[in-house]
Amino acid sequence: MYFHVMTRLADRFLDFSRTLSSKERQAFEARRARLNGQFGEAAANATAAMSDYLGAPGLLATEGLRIRTPFCRLEKPIPEGEVSDRRAPKRALRPPATMISSSKGAALRVYLTALAAAQIKNRPGRRVTLDMPLATFSRERGWNDLVATPAVTSGRGKTTSTIREKKARTLHTALDTLEEAKLVHLPGTPGKRGRYEGFSLLDEAGWQHSGDPLPYTVPPKGEDYFALPVGFVTSGWLHVLEDSEITLLLMVACRRGTLAAMGDEPDIAQGEVAIPADVRLRCYGIHRDPFSTARKTLEWFKLLGVREMDRRDDGRAEDAANRLHRLSLLKDGFEPTALDVLRETIDRQLSRV
Numbered sequence: 001m002y003f004h005v006m007t008r009l010a011d012r013f014l015d016f017s018r019t020l021s022s023k024e025r026q027a028f029e030a031r032r033a034r035l036n037g038q039f040g041e042a043a044a045n046a047t048a049a050m051s052d053y054l055g056a057p058g059l060l061a062t063e064g065l066r067i068r069t070p071f072c073r074l075e076k077p078i079p080e081g082e083v084s085d086r087r088a089p090k091r092a093l094r095p096p097a098t099m100i101s102s103s104k105g106a107a108l109r110v111y112l113t114a115l116a117a118a119q120i121k122n123r124p125g126r127r128v129t130l131d132m133p134l135a136t137f138s139r140e141r142g143w144n145d146l147v148a149t150p151a152v153t154s155g156r157g158k159t160t161s162t163i164r165e166k167k168a169r170t171l172h173t174a175l176d177t178l179e180e181a182k183l184v185h186l187p188g189t190p191g192k193r194g195r196y197e198g199f200s201l202l203d204e205a206g207w208q209h210s211g212d213p214l215p216y217t218v219p220p221k222g223e224d225y226f227a228l229p230v231g232f233v234t235s236g237w238l239h240v241l242e243d244s245e246i247t248l249l250l251m252v253a254c255r256r257g258t259l260a261a262m263g264d265e266p267d268i269a270q271g272e273v274a275i276p277a278d279v280r281l282r283c284y285g286i287h288r289d290p291f292s293t294a295r296k297t298l299e300w301f302k303l304l305g306v307r308e309m310d311r312r313d314d315g316r317a318e319d320a321a322n323r324l325h326r327l328s329l330l331k332d333g334f335e336p337t338a339l340d341v342l343r344e345t346i347d348r349q350l351s352r353v
Contacts, residue, residue, distance in 0.1 A: 049145040235337055
């Protein structure tokens with residue numbers, strides 16, 4: 001009993017991992033400034049707006065965010081000659097999740113927000129309707145209230161550009177990206193007023209579906225889907241995680257095509273996965289560099305469990321095919337408020353010498 005208590009205390013207060021490199025330190029300093037500025041306030045407001053939108057407990061609140069597997073994993077892997085850990089897959093070849101991901105854009109977060117809203121208000125198997133205006137300039141709820149951006153009011157007088165106006169432009173750009181990936185349908189004509197109002201969701205497979213686009217329905221039981229913990233939405237992680245971190249969470253939650261799913265690894269514990277680089281690249285479209293960075297940050301944020309296997313002195317695995325890191329989602333980690341966890345973790349890492 002004493003040993004287990006001390007182990008938990010050590011995990012909470014001691015960090016024996018390596019300190020930040022100069023590049024990582026710069027990235028964390030920029031991220032801290034963003035979280036402590038307008039973006040942090042916007043993320044808190046968007047989380048509160050979604051909680052208000054939840055209303056009575058529904059499917060999302062009880063089962064988490066359901067996502068069909070083709071959103072993050074290709075059924076037909078990218079050809080071997082198109083990828084390597086030195087060359088990221090072309091965006092057009094990737095599954096929708098990594099196709100629309102970006103270090104600055106909002107398309108991935110907008111789509112996941114729309115899925116969450118759909119699952120709050122609609123039953124599984126039924127065609128979804130989204131009866132909310134894109135951007136309102138009144139007390140009425142709009143999509144701009146559910147999405148966080150670092151926008152601030154600028155200009156003066158007739159040239160003033162408000163936060164709501166800037167958010168509307170961000171949503172327009174995100175929806176253009178989603179339409180290109182065949183994840184939404186925009187009813188309006190390009191360049192015409194009202195083009196984005198009344199957009200409708202399309203099936204998560206996106207461009208992979210060769211026929212006419214499929215309308216989105218909440219995945220019913222029996223379909224090929226997985227779920228992210230409800231706290232991903234209700235605790236605000238959706239707004240403050242980087243796209244590379246979100247796509248890694250999707251890959252671990254999906255569990256398809258990993259050694260654990262195929263039963264090839266006897267020492268993989270329940271809930272763990274081991275993801276070969278070939279699967280990560282060719283099926284999930286995730287390059288080595290964003291994977292390595294996201295794996296470490298998600299471990300620091302207590303969202304991802306990482307069980308490291310035997311390593312040589314240079315950090316490489318003794319047997320790369322069979323000594324892969326074991327990864328698992330830490331569902332309890334999604335319950336605390338995301339902003340609080342990120343601020344505390346980033347401050348702690350930056351304070352280490």
